[in-house]
Amino acid sequence: MNDAKTTLGHKILAAKKQKKWTWPEIAAKLEHSPVWTCAACLGQMSMTEATAKKAGKLFKLTDDEVELLREPPYRGSLPTAVPTDPLIYRFYELIQVYGTTWKELIQEEFGDGIMSAIELDMTLERQADQKGDRVRLTMTGKFLPYKRY
Amino acid sequence: MNDAKTTLGHKILAAKKQKKWTWPEIAAKLEHSPVWTCAACLGQMSMTEATAKKAGKLFKLTDDEVELLREPPYRGSLPTAVPTDPLIYRFYELIQVYGTTWKELIQEEFGDGIMSAIELDMTLERQADQKGDRVRLTMTGKFLPYKRY
Amino acid sequence: MNDAKTTLGHKILAAKKQKKWTWPEIAAKLEHSPVWTCAACLGQMSMTEATAKKAGKLFKLTDDEVELLREPPYRGSLPTAVPTDPLIYRFYELIQVYGTTWKELIQEEFGDGIMSAIELDMTLERQADQKGDRVRLTMTGKFLPYKRY
Amino acid sequence: MNDAKTTLGHKILAAKKQKKWTWPEIAAKLEHSPVWTCAACLGQMSMTEATAKKAGKLFKLTDDEVELLREPPYRGSLPTAVPTDPLIYRFYELIQVYGTTWKELIQEEFGDGIMSAIELDMTLERQADQKGDRVRLTMTGKFLPYKRY
Amino acid sequence: MNDAKTTLGHKILAAKKQKKWTWPEIAAKLEHSPVWTCAACLGQMSMTEATAKKAGKLFKLTDDEVELLREPPYRGSLPTAVPTDPLIYRFYELIQVYGTTWKELIQEEFGDGIMSAIELDMTLERQADQKGDRVRLTMTGKFLPYKRY
Amino acid sequence: MNDAKTTLGHKILAAKKQKKWTWPEIAAKLEHSPVWTCAACLGQMSMTEATAKKAGKLFKLTDDEVELLREPPYRGSLPTAVPTDPLIYRFYELIQVYGTTWKELIQEEFGDGIMSAIELDMTLERQADQKGDRVRLTMTGKFLPYKRY
Amino acid sequence: MNDAKTTLGHKILAAKKQKKWTWPEIAAKLEHSPVWTCAACLGQMSMTEATAKKAGKLFKLTDDEVELLREPPYRGSLPTAVPTDPLIYRFYELIQVYGTTWKELIQEEFGDGIMSAIELDMTLERQADQKGDRVRLTMTGKFLPYKRY
Amino acid sequence: MNDAKTTLGHKILAAKKQKKWTWPEIAAKLEHSPVWTCAACLGQMSMTEATAKKAGKLFKLTDDEVELLREPPYRGSLPTAVPTDPLIYRFYELIQVYGTTWKELIQEEFGDGIMSAIELDMTLERQADQKGDRVRLTMTGKFLPYKRY
């Protein structure tokens, strides 16, 4: 089923390249943020019926493909447990280096609990810098305290 | 050597608890950001001589311990390749779900390359929200293009 | 740090055995449910100050041990990724057999999202049965929908 | 052989979507519980001849497909030992966090043994809640004591 | 806790060697079968109070050690997922070679279900043979059918 | 090559189902034991020319398929190192629980060496029992002593 | 997507063999170094539009294939985490033997930081030697210091 | 035995720090290259008797420690198969990205064979660069052709 989503993702990427659209442009057309829009097109998020239909028109998809965009995916499709691609690995490295720091700081500020990975949103921007521009990644996730019952 | 850093980290945590200092307070005393300060105290960053001495006074460390704070660590000390602690696992999950999205967006905006995990800084804040406060994690890392030589 | 929690857990188990208390009895004294109480004593949950002090009196713990009960643990301490103990393995087997079924049923009923493992409570009871008594395990966790942003 | 079962599962899911049937409705037609029915259709349980024939009519299956529904599967088909999908991972996390608690509580109540994962049944329901509806998962499994021989 | 059981097992093995008892002799004294007796002494089964006391007298154990014999162990303590010791590896090899055969034959004879590894007993004997004596291992386990509910 | 053997196994299983033959019946026709016969048909044993020809007539195989039955397989084809199927896993669990016991008992009785997994035969039978019938699995393997040279 | 790059790599290798070109010759035509050129043709680097067009003419590629040469790959495509091919394994062995030495020497010379694997170039040459010619591999990568922020 | 070498390595590092010697200085005293000297002191190479004695005087080692420097180590002591330390990981990443390129180029130039990791030497230098200094790592290893026999 996910293979179908991956295939569909490639079809969307091909259409995007042909039209020379950027993700922010596509996101604006679908009325969602660029990060979520890109994740949904790559098959890691599910669209509502309305959004899926808009996407269907945009990328000239079949009815089955529109339907597929609405289905919740089996998420998490990196080919190895530790990613090999350098761009993606750097984020894994951040967990190895900062994981215990995040735990310490979140727990000091909020108490015992976690930052939700579901009730979460994210932006990714260019930050101009004279020594070389920077990637700015911001995520905000709801704090969920551990229940004591 | 890293075991020594871990042991030192526990000593610092104990001192911190006794003094009832928060990480922002300690960071202010060491004149660094809270994220970097916490990471350095937990043994994942190395301090300059000046900072290590300040930390030594703050936490009443021995000369050897001050020396240890200056040494570059063998980084990345989670006990398993896939973290089991729920708070830390959520970040691993984000890589599984958003990894390909980050790759797509960074490459569209910057070209072929990566976000540096070395030339990088990070903040972690509370964001008030009526439906439940949120954790706001921001990281900015220099974009490094792949050389063509 | 978790090793300290494990050691403390063994001390509590020894006290419990000596006093011939059951987990429901201990839970009643601490005014929490038996499942949460047992998990907290085994070092997988953190207690409030008040509960930790009660537990301290009950099991004759030192001040440091009372303090330790309040600290959030590094959770998830099975010795192998796939558990070898037959009682615990059976739950892993249920994920292997029913995992896709749970996903299908939860998504049909609630839409795209997850059952929270944080905002969750649990009971474990004996259910009398003529063909042999049964273990009845019930868990209710808040449904968290994936945000579309 | 399991690949055949997976393919058949997808065919059934497609038929279900077209007919707009829910799992409880299908379960009622097959005269089994929704959890078991869903698991059997996804290829993790084997049907009796009578049930398989009913399912065959319901979903317009070929004789070979009806036959396939009756065969015991090679069970346990998650693509990785530690599941990556967030919904399914949460159950794995519960084992990491509560595994030793379940062991302690079952053994206190029943003695040395296990909860059977074979002589077991399960329900999954929505539990209304003002703060957000909850998933209620209940499983009862026969206790099997370790023989002393 | 299991480390304690392992240590106790070594103590029992030392006593056994000193007394020059065989496992069948010890089993006769404890009124159990040799296989179960050996497994219990090595820390993989739990004894009843009566048996543990007998064992305590036999091997001159302390009260704590007698108590330890009664506790259900965290079972399954081979140092690697695939055993390296040649004697134990051969059994793993049999699963690799005969696993699908056992599945086929048990399911043909009994229907969909498993041979219980809990309601199970086992004998291990020498079988004289002119071409070289043979090890005869027999196990009988209750068949447990998968419930259809 | 093994894929060819697996495909052939499926063809034989299909023929067997159509003819409604049991493994003991097929074994009788091939003049071998049911366990060996089933293992050979599933592609884990190699047949002699005579037996392969008999099997070829029985299941209406092509000359190439008869040839394939004679070839030694690349043995051991479970899809994961730790089996996920509950029926097969139970045997893995027995190794985890009884592995050290088997080692202890075989070495006490025979000295340092192993039970051969090659010079070995096996039977699998139903054992009637009022509390539920049982699977009886018996294996006898030649003891091979470690040479001292 | 990477599969497409791999397929394209094989097509280029076939063309190269037919033309009897060496990598230095191809590199000269594309005006890049042999190491980068080979990596780009094998699908581990992305070409600029100009270079991709030159390569397209050279190897008689389709427009889609020229396009594919420009796309950033999902890098890191060895089939196993520890490489099995002896030539490639030797480099892994060098990390095992010299990894801590590199860390020690780089940190002594430059301070806490890393050698970039992105801002890096590489040459591989034959070094004549009477006792047998030698492979000379040189890499220079920018030193990136850990930021203290 | 290797633990002893690691402990000795830490003792040498401490002496080095106290004396404020650099690796090139130590190498000059021992009359070997800095890379080999550092590797030998960290326990990954074995010294001759003469060199070990010199090192013994330099670092004030005991006779047993001098002896230990001469012993061939069990090499390859990174704590995980895929290194987690960012500095060391970058070299692993180079294998993932350039492994097939090295194979292609070495085989084109030399034929079927490998670059020896034993008959090999290495230098590591600073290369001044206006945009930021660079690490220059050079290794030359004898080419060993596969024998055809």
Added chain:
Amino acid sequence: MNDAKTTLGHKILAAKKQKKWTWPEIAAKLEHSPVWTCAACLGQMSMTEATAKKAGKLFKLTDDEVELLREPPYRGSLPTAVPTDPLIYRFYELIQVYGTTWKELIQEEFGDGIMSAIELDMTLERQADQKGDRVRLTMTGKFLPYKRY
């Protein structure tokens, strides 16, 4: 590419079976040893142009297949890191049991270094024995001393 070599290996095995040639016979025709010849035909060694052409005539291969025989393979193609086939596993077991012995004996006799796996040849013969014939495997590999530079 290796898949192509594997496919070619199967074609050669089929031709060999049809012709009823043994490996020593084929080796004699190709003027190489049986071990090397078999390895080369199975795709783990590369042939010279002359040998590949001879093999091409012998087995009636196409020009592309002759070409393929000359290409260096990506070596090491067992399906799992620890082999499951009993014949091949036994060699892995020998490493587990004798690995440290080989290290000790080679180093005592030759000093610090290795037995080359590249400059190596091998024979495999039947050794008649009244108690059952034996496999005699002999390998001689050049000793390569670790350089001290």
Added chain:
Amino acid sequence: MNDAKTTLGHKILAAKKQKKWTWPEIAAKLEHSPVWTCAACLGQMSMTEATAKKAGKLFKLTDDEVELLREPPYRGSLPTAVPTDPLIYRFYELIQVYGTTWKELIQEEFGDGIMSAIELDMTLERQADQKGDRVRLTMTGKFLPYKRY
């Protein structure tokens, strides 16, 4: 228990170094081959009572240590599944490269079965060679045919 054997092995190695005995000299004193003798001293083989007593006198061992030499070990003690030490790794590499060749040649010569790793002996010698001396490793193991029963 094996840790005890490892510790004893180190004690024997120390005594051997002090006495400046070689393994062939020790083997002559114990009246066994050098390979077996070394393996037994390193804790991978068990001695008879007579041999253990001789070894006890030779190395001045305690009674408990003599006893320990007689006990069958838990064999196979390399620290990782794929060995990292280059000398030992080369043998693993030979399995990866020649494993299928050995299988093919043994089966052609002997039929379906294995070379025993138990009824096996081994020699390791220096073979003088003008181009550099070679290690000659010879093993002969009884062929064990698969039973057809």
